[in-house]
Amino acid sequence: MRAKKFIPIIIVVLLVALSACAPKVAPTQAPSTPPPASVPGGTAQTAPQPSAQEAAWDKVVAAAKKEGTVTVYGSAFVADVSRRMSRDFEKQYGIRLEILAGSGNQLLEKVRVEQKIGKPIGDIMGSSGGSITQFVTDGLSIDATKELPELRDKNIFTADPVYSPGGEIIFFAWDVTPPIINTNLIKPQDEPKSWLELLEPKWKGRILSPDPRSTGSTAFYYSLRYFKVIDLDYLQRLSKQEMGMWQGNNREGIKMVARGEYWMYLFGPMDGIAPVMAEGAPIKGIPMKEGVPMSGRGIAMVKNSAHPNAAKLFLNWMLTKEGQIAFFEEAKMQPLRKDVTDFTYKPSQLVNAKLLPRTWDSEEWSQKDMKTDTMKQIFGDK
Numbered sequence: 001m002r003a004k005k006f007i008p009i010i011i012v013v014l015l016v017a018l019s020a021c022a023p024k025v026a027p028t029q030a031p032s033t034p035p036p037a038s039v040p041g042g043t044a045q046t047a048p049q050p051s052a053q054e055a056a057w058d059k060v061v062a063a064a065k066k067e068g069t070v071t072v073y074g075s076a077f078v079a080d081v082s083r084r085m086s087r088d089f090e091k092q093y094g095i096r097l098e099i100l101a102g103s104g105n106q107l108l109e110k111v112r113v114e115q116k117i118g119k120p121i122g123d124i125m126g127s128s129g130g131s132i133t134q135f136v137t138d139g140l141s142i143d144a145t146k147e148l149p150e151l152r153d154k155n156i157f158t159a160d161p162v163y164s165p166g167g168e169i170i171f172f173a174w175d176v177t178p179p180i181i182n183t184n185l186i187k188p189q190d191e192p193k194s195w196l197e198l199l200e201p202k203w204k205g206r207i208l209s210p211d212p213r214s215t216g217s218t219a220f221y222y223s224l225r226y227f228k229v230i231d232l233d234y235l236q237r238l239s240k241q242e243m244g245m246w247q248g249n250n251r252e253g254i255k256m257v258a259r260g261e262y263w264m265y266l267f268g269p270m271d272g273i274a275p276v277m278a279e280g281a282p283i284k285g286i287p288m289k290e291g292v293p294m295s296g297r298g299i300a301m302v303k304n305s306a307h308p309n310a311a312k313l314f315l316n317w318m319l320t321k322e323g324q325i326a327f328f329e330e331a332k333m334q335p336l337r338k339d340v341t342d343f344t345y346k347p348s349q350l351v352n353a354k355l356l357p358r359t360w361d362s363e364e365w366s367q368k369d370m371k372t373d374t375m376k377q378i379f380g381d382k
Contacts, residue, residue: 104131104216
């Protein structure tokens, strides 16, 4: 009985002795930094490093925020669109976006003067007519497209945004510019079906046109000439029709037709007609059998820009989902990006219209013809 009491004591003594004889192992210390996660194959996974392109663009964004502002001379942006773009751009980057509206011809001349005196104010030129092309051919722009991240994969766009061979012009939108009529004044049976019908006496004094003597608006007429829809004789005869010459914003010209001041507005862009139609105005666009010109919304960076990094950031932003939504939701048009909702106001669409595309070949052809000088000779100087 007494032997059984000593058995537990003997076991404890033996365990202590064995422990003393075991080899010593250093205690494990917690690592100062977590070890890299293992991946199949035994390779350690490290955090992805930004590419040289991404790192360079990060520097552009940082510098743009220090510049704090970007100024756009934009005949391509009407009032409500400009307000939305300014709000969204500043919200995303903390950079003030100032858009100075005006006709393409007026803004082009402003850039010329600023460059001449060496005090550029505008950072971006934006136009939907020929002014943006003239801006580039006059040597007032530089190529900034090679740095823009959104252009690394052009498959996201329905068309290549880079328009000019030198890469200066980015088209962030394409538009159709048909004649716009007042449906209260022109009944369906009286609608013109051809551009040639506009020479008929019944249209005399009833047509409002973007001023054909300005650089931007001349492009619409030259598109028709390029595709041999009209010729110089046609323009001579059209000049006798006592058209109104509108030098302001396209949407305001369309509203004049909606009010009945004129019966028709030539070359009305969709961001002008769609919002006005959505308000219930008695207007619509009409297809012509020979076709209607297309127009691109172009933006380009001003040479010697006062805010070069903010200018590059804006160019890139107009191609992003956020920039496309800001413009097209207000303009009620179809975006250039495939992954952005189509905001087109359906009643404003032209059904089965023949489109006359704008190309760089047509731009060069019109430049060689000295288009504004020719139009001034036909329609008279301002």
